[in-house]
Amino acid sequence: MALFSTTGIRGISNETLTSEFVLDLARTYGSMLKQGSKVLIGNDPRTSSEMVKSAVIAGLLETGLNGFDTGIVPIPVLNFAVKQSYDAGIMVTSSHNPAEYNGLKFILTNGMEISENQEKRFEQIYKRKNFRRANWKKIGKYTEHNVIQDYETAVLNFIKLKALNLKIVLDIGNGAQGTVVPNLFKQLSCETVILHRTMNGFFERGPEPRPDTLTKLRETVLSEQADMGIAFDTDGDRAIFVTGREEILMGDVTGSLLANEILSENKGGLIVTTVATSSLIDYVVEKNNGKIIKTKIGGKIVGDVIIKKKALFGFEENGGCMFPQISPSRDGALTAVKIAELVASSGKSLSQLVAKFPKFHQLKARIHCEEKLKSKVMTYIKTLVKKEVKKIDSTDGVKIFFEDDSWILIRPSGTEPIFRVFCESKSQKRTEELEKWGVEKVKEAIKKL
Template sequence: MGRLFGTFGVRGIVNENITSEFALKIGMAFGTLLKKEQPNKELWVVVGRDTRVSGEMLENALISGLLSVGVNVIKVGIAPTPAIQFACRYFKTDGGVSITASHNPPEYNGIKLLEANGLGLKKEREAVVEDIYFNEDFERVKWNEIGRLEERDIIRPYIDTIKSRVDVDVIKRRKPFVVVDASNGAGSLTLPYLLEELGCKVVSINAHPDGHFPARNPEPNEENLRGFMKIVKALGADLGVAQDGDADRSVFIDEKGNFIQGDKTFALVVKAMLEENKGGLIVTTIATSHIIDEIAKQYNGKVLKTKVGDLIVSRALLEHNGLVGGEENGGVIFPDFVLGRDGAMTTAKIIEIFAKSGKKFSELLEELPKFYQLKTKRHVKGDRKAIVAKVAELAAERYEIDTTDGTKILFEDGWVLVRASGTEPIIRIFAEARSEEKSKEYLNLGLSLLDEALKS
């Protein structure tokens, strides 16, 4: 972790640690970094935001900071984070900024700085931005050298490019019935319209932008989607899809109203893309289901496991020329399109897979390799990483372990992962096995090792 930036950008509570002054100085610091790196170039940065109430305030402040150091700005307004990442490549800018707190509650906001290719800023460059910020080493320009501001649309190019990447004709022939919950977030401006243009019958809820998130918490987990699950089943839809606040993730509900773990929809995408490309490299995290490993074996794929974090997965995809990447939380990354999680592209691909299959969505999921995964978490005090290191020490005496990220104990038929959260005072425990009984056994093992570590 840096002095400001976490795993991807910085976020916090508005007008406490995320203020207009903060955004102004981040804009100045980021612009100064770009000028130091390319002193004789006309520089452009794309800036966009999600629907949060504080977004316009922070956007205006950050843009002012960029302009004050002579950097030109393309303002795209409210847009999904993946659309802003796409805009970096589309407009050929020198970088980008997404003002978002993703799935956090409405009182939060944050700032993600982007490379010219749309990938999250490298840690080395973030460190320079931090130095400039704290030293206030800003390269302000003369009055006649202040940057220019242009407003452009990215929603239409983003939707059109997604449509060009899937078989629209096969989708139109099946005309899937899809219910969308856009969480009053940035996906309100993209996903319902994309699905209609793909030929789906669409019913939308929570699809008007509202930064208060009046309908539900923007985190698309099973607890927050219980009402939505009932709606999907009651309407007789083929499937439902729900997004988070900045629309970089899509979570799916089958026609029976069942919540589908992100590993499974990621697995459907992996299977389809390995078949289409006759193999390839899949990048995922240490916490993702071994369903992915099984599918890779069947379809000539290879799997690279990384630490948890979409930025880590995205960078590994770029460095190793990966085909597709993803996480267990519903985030799928198509690196030749956007170097980050992309909820709309994920949805379009799942709809295409569904349309081509001629099967029910639940039937497609039933065809996947069978694994049972359980998840829990413990609130803890003290150094979380030190606690997990103690778990590793205890486990290494008895089991085969992997310490890529946390402590993962490996068995022939499953695994258990004990991992410290990077943002909250909690330790997460994930367990998976080929039977529900074994999965419970492994989860309990992880909890008992954690208890042992806490006592020592």
């Protein structure tokens, strides 16, 4: 079984992700890098993060690398700092997975996660256990170093307005953005109400900002008469918005809103997103005479294409937006600040800004599926889509387009034992029909196998 998921290496703390395992993973990455390299290490607030990070630091120092511990930070802060001043980075996080999980993301000097080819080299070194061991005179050094202020300065310099004067409810989700985003909005003259700020490794709301976990945020936006609410995931690379009218805007909508602004300012350009993104982005790109590339799902995949194709902007439907001027990786805080700036500069509400776009109805579902069945389920699903379809896209899973321009995407998750079903049409009823069909077919396949 491969070590890597869609993004990083993950497991259940002290079960499948033990200190011994992590030590070997750090030795592996250390052996891939030049002796004496500077590696920045950060972590999210999970209960196991200090344990995991200690093993990471030991493995790096053993291979002759210098470890710089920046403590609890959102991963976009670590990515930015690595790009500015370090040879590599490691983030201790399991992103949106449940609290019992943890994991590692390996960052290159350009601020991006290691590529699929580098993952293969990583696995080869790990399996051989042929790790470099530094001579006692060249064992690496350990230093603590705070990188948050430099990141905040870069974000504040990146936006045009220096005072937004908005009232915003921030749902930190007990995650790493508690160290950054409240202070950013304070510096931008915003009044904030903060939910779920405690960083103790227990997620009161749940680690992932989904519609079914955002009830308290919606209620607070209404009761506080706030301009908007913003929810973040555990490692802080995603942001989901709630309007002043309690509407939840998924990443497709806010990503398209930002893309519209960026394409308009640049009179066209290239946008990168994934096959799971709403058709709204196609409308936005065409309206602005832009170009679009759609990739497999995964932030590092989108980021790699942004770099190679010199795109202006990229995003995923899960709320992760990428601004290559700062870092070609997902950034929840910068996404939050840019959307807030757009609202403040327009003089309109977030609801009003979104209302100018055509409406697409979306639904997403999750079905539990054991890892060993995923490939067989996917094969079965592909046998069912031969009739009444306009087009089939197999970039990632199977995406089926119908004659009425509705579509459904069915794919196995790369990070959890589940199948994901994404569907979209121009009517709620049709979208519900698609979701029901997709969920039934996945369950049918699992039952047969």
